[in-house]
Amino acid sequence: MTTLHIIDDDEAIRDALGWLFQSRSVPVAGWPSAESFLEGWRPDTAGCLLLDIRMAGMSGLELFDRLLARGCRMPVIFLTGHGDVPIAVSALKKGARDFVEKPFNDNELVDRVIEALAFDAEQREREAGQAGVAARLATLTQRERQVMELVVAGRLNKVIADELGISMRTVEVHRSHVFEKMRVKTAVELTRLLAATP
Amino acid sequence: MTTLHIIDDDEAIRDALGWLFQSRSVPVAGWPSAESFLEGWRPDTAGCLLLDIRMAGMSGLELFDRLLARGCRMPVIFLTGHGDVPIAVSALKKGARDFVEKPFNDNELVDRVIEALAFDAEQREREAGQAGVAARLATLTQRERQVMELVVAGRLNKVIADELGISMRTVEVHRSHVFEKMRVKTAVELTRLLAATP
DNA sequence: GCGGCTATTGTGGATATCCGCAGAATCCGT
DNA sequence: ACGGATTCTGCGGATATCCACAATAGCCGC
Numbered sequence: 001m002t003t004l005h006i007i008d009d010d011e012a013i014r015d016a017l018g019w020l021f022q023s024r025s026v027p028v029a030g031w032p033s034a035e036s037f038l039e040g041w042r043p044d045t046a047g048c049l050l051l052d053i054r055m056a057g058m059s060g061l062e063l064f065d066r067l068l069a070r071g072c073r074m075p076v077i078f079l080t081g082h083g084d085v086p087i088a089v090s091a092l093k094k095g096a097r098d099f100v101e102k103p104f105n106d107n108e109l110v111d112r113v114i115e116a117l118a119f120d121a122e123q124r125e126r127e128a129g130q131a132g133v134a135a136r137l138a139t140l141t142q143r144e145r146q147v148m149e150l151v152v153a154g155r156l157n158k159v160i161a162d163e164l165g166i167s168m169r170t171v172e173v174h175r176s177h178v179f180e181k182m183r184v185k186t187a188v189e190l191t192r193l194l195a196a197t198p
Numbered sequence: 199m200t201t202l203h204i205i206d207d208d209e210a211i212r213d214a215l216g217w218l219f220q221s222r223s224v225p226v227a228g229w230p231s232a233e234s235f236l237e238g239w240r241p242d243t244a245g246c247l248l249l250d251i252r253m254a255g256m257s258g259l260e261l262f263d264r265l266l267a268r269g270c271r272m273p274v275i276f277l278t279g280h281g282d283v284p285i286a287v288s289a290l291k292k293g294a295r296d297f298v299e300k301p302f303n304d305n306e307l308v309d310r311v312i313e314a315l316a317f318d319a320e321q322r323e324r325e326a327g328q329a330g331v332a333a334r335l336a337t338l339t340q341r342e343r344q345v346m347e348l349v350v351a352g353r354l355n356k357v358i359a360d361e362l363g364i365s366m367r368t369v370e371v372h373r374s375h376v377f378e379k380m381r382v383k384t385a386v387e388l389t390r391l392l393a394a395t396p
Numbered sequence: 397g398c399g400g401c402t403a404t405t406g407t408g409g410a411t412a413t414c415c416g417c418a419g420a421a422t423c424c425g426t
Numbered sequence: 427a428c429g430g431a432t433t434c435t436g437c438g439g440a441t442a443t444c445c446a447c448a449a450t451a452g453c454c455g456c
Binding site for chain 4: 355366370
């Protein structure tokens with residue numbers, strides 16, 4: 001299982017949460033500030049975040065915004081001791097996974113964290129597949145991409161040739177290159193490959 | 199534009215909100231209770247809901263649950279005067295669109311409602327298209343459905359014939375019927391049609 | 397039993413797609 | 427200037443798909 005990142009400037013809380021999750025076999029990493037986590041974060045950092053709202057220095061919300069801006073897609077569970085509805089609403093609408101008030105129920109929190117970790121693992125698997133597709137897409141030339149778009153739009157070769165003002169034979173060549181580079185054998189497979197990503 | 203349904207047991211608030219929205223050209227329907235709205239609700243009721251949490255009789259949350267159970271997909275904006283974070287979190291996680299505390303900013307609320315109405319309209323358009331596809335799917339015979347699944351999986355006719363233990367000619371016939379009934383001309387179009395719905 | 401729907405198969409021909417072989421033009425970097 | 431990548435084109439043949447015409451057979455409802 002991947003790691004739960006606990007970000008809280010109160011060492012006592014980090015320790016208590018660390019204890020709780022380690023006792024449930026959830027790997028934990030503790031961070032004493034938003035800044036320290038942000039510095040250590042890399043696009044391939046996996047797992048989920050348990051993030052305190054109020055912290056000295058950068059707040060949990062600000063860290064969340066900065067992570068989003070950097071393309072981080074890890075599930076984030078906010079922890080807060082002083083429930084503020086507008087903050088909760090805006091965090092959830094931005095894509096936070098959960099918003100939990102202290103004091104919380106231990107078992108419930110553990111369950112939510114485990115679900116979030118599973119979600120992250122699945123999401124990373126999906127994205128790994130998509131990255132492979134994106135890498136293959138990047139090897140296409142402009143013309144090949146144009147032809148591909150018309151192919152997955154369902155146009156016949158002769159129509160594509162018309163629309164691009166080139167001969168059918170040339171379309172066939174590009175089409176064949178696209179299939180080869182994208183590692184598919186039929187237009188239908190290509191369509192499915194691209195339908196899963198856009 | 200479609201209708202905003204205001205559900206609040208306080209007539210003064212219904213009137214005030216009604217005024218606000220009518221002055222912004224948003225069509226409004228007022229309901230004095232969750233029960234009255236639920237009774238009048240039909241699957242094709244369009245628009246969005248502005249729903250008070252605390253009401254005599256059925257609460258806003260309970261109405262929301264019942265609507266979800268009946269397959270209602272209208273955007274719901276909750277209104278509440280006594281912010282409760284766990285309630286807001288659970289409502290949003292269930293799919294509520296927004297959760298607004300009184301007193302609210304008029305302009306902000308109007309903006310959110312207009313966005314929600316636009317969202318509902320788009321969603322209904324999408325679903326109308328999907329319903330058409332579903333209706334056409336329902337006209338397929340079992341065999342045609344089997345062939346269709348293999349076609350959109352990218353198999354060639356000869357392979358399909360093998361897998362189903364029938365002749366290629368029969369596959370061609372079924373395939374042609376599928377195209378006709380689904381109103382497409384190529385396997386790629388069919389794939390796109392089905393990829394948008396699953 | 398007759399008519400309609402479904403499923404099946406065949407023949408034969410028109411179209412489309414797939415592919416190897418061959419040739420050529422432009423642009424770019426060494 | 428030479429090689430490489432990209433784009434373009436033609437020919438011909440092997441496969442595949444599309445389709446009209448034609449026919450057989452089982453099941454179901456009237």
